[in-house]
Amino acid sequence: MDAHPGMAQRTANQEPDARPRVRGCVVLYLDFDGVLHPEDVWRRPGYGPYVATPPGHVVFEHAALLARCLDPYPELRIVLSTSWVRVFRSVRKVARRLPPELRRRVVGATFHGRMDPVWFQSVPRGVQVWGDVCRRRPSAWIALDDDDAGWPAVCRAHLVHTDPVLGISAPAVLAELQTRLAALRGPENGWP
Template identity: 40%
Template sequence: MTTWQDIQRRARAAVAMSSESRFSSDSAILYTDFDNTLHAAHAYMTTSGIVAGSPSVTLFEFAPILEDLLAPYGQVRIVLSTSWVEVLGYEEARNRLPLESLRNRVVGATYVPQSSQASVWSSTARGTQVLRHVSRHGVRRWLAIDDDRTGFQGYEAHLIHCQQGIGLGDKDVQKSFARRLELMFGQPDSLSSADALTPERPT
């Protein structure tokens, strides 16, 4: 007898299998953390929901900066590399991004609940999480923006490192990020981030 749980498991597996084809060696990917990156603090789950660790911090306060930096690079897609996905699930974590242009770029996450490595994901170094995704999908053109350097040894040129308590609000980080985007993804194009972008299912 087929149960509702069986149907859900099959649906999740189908999504995972079909999404594999969305990544290739030509994909342009930005692995994106949330805490201390898109806002200047850690965030915590409470009975009232997720809140910033500092009362002076607004969640996703730097999302408009990311939007502006990515605007000339219409080909760049976002893979979420944040613990928010493990806590909230992929769809909800993506939907917490306050700007539609960013939500529409999101095509997956490094945390995949049906993966054999899901149970140890949270104890795995951030760089290792990202590099496993890179290897699995054969991605050659990628950057990661994160406050955590661990696991990125040997791949520092791919990491835009944000300081805890500052995040993407740091002007020097913004300048470095802009240079890295051009070096990794080529000259800025005229395609707006709002053009021809449609939401995707997770990988």
Template identity: 40%
Template structure:
């Protein structure tokens, strides 16, 4: 996979979308990329992200598209380091249109860099902390996170996490089942 592949993804998927803070009643899935939509073996090169494992970038994105067909009311908030490293627009541009059209925001926003004298402070926060801060700001009651980083999740919030095996991500049928169950619980409230 090379630059040609990455460029074709950006050209095919990158379309302008409205971004807004989700409403309180909105049902949100916080979405990580690495270890979820492809194996957690992605490195940033001058040409862009490169997967150094078997498969290709976003190889399990179609699985998420299929699962979300039964959950049309769910929005996505990006909780991936891709937003901080590449920008929100570029990170979102890698998603298939069916997923990209659901994106309403990200846990990282470029304006945060102005407010933090030491940007490493953000990197030092757990994914749970990043997500829970966003959920609190947006006053979200209904949310679930799909992530391969279970570190730092409070016991009272474990039910909100669908933890992926970093090597299998959504390619794992058990993770698919757990995600469907979590989304069903969230949407039945």
């Protein structure tokens, strides 16, 4: 289902004063659950986030794999599209959970403090990402997410749909990610 045309406009213009500090670069929109680890993640007070099922998995188990995939693209920046930013109320706190190779690439999140959290949570992830694309105006972008429901048609070609358990480690997903990253390279996107 495509978003109502006015929905993307509202997302883009909801916070007219909320222009991102970093604009115009090549961006990877990064979800965590179902991308860097299985999607069934819970938070226990005093313990923190953990993978509930399937057993034998840990949070951020594929973060090093993503860092290796991004290594040939030092110009690429990360915008966090994960619900963790709303839960922990800070891009910095969430970014600190990533390995340094990924953390230094983080330039923001699709959610920011001037947004209405209830409204933001009520729209599909693709609409959240599209709102940031409209504000940030990246020269090129892709999104890693296990949730493909409700993505606007204009965004579908940018989505790398991950496996909810294997995340980016699923062979077909990893191959697609590498192909998409290579396709972003070029002077038209600000990359040499």
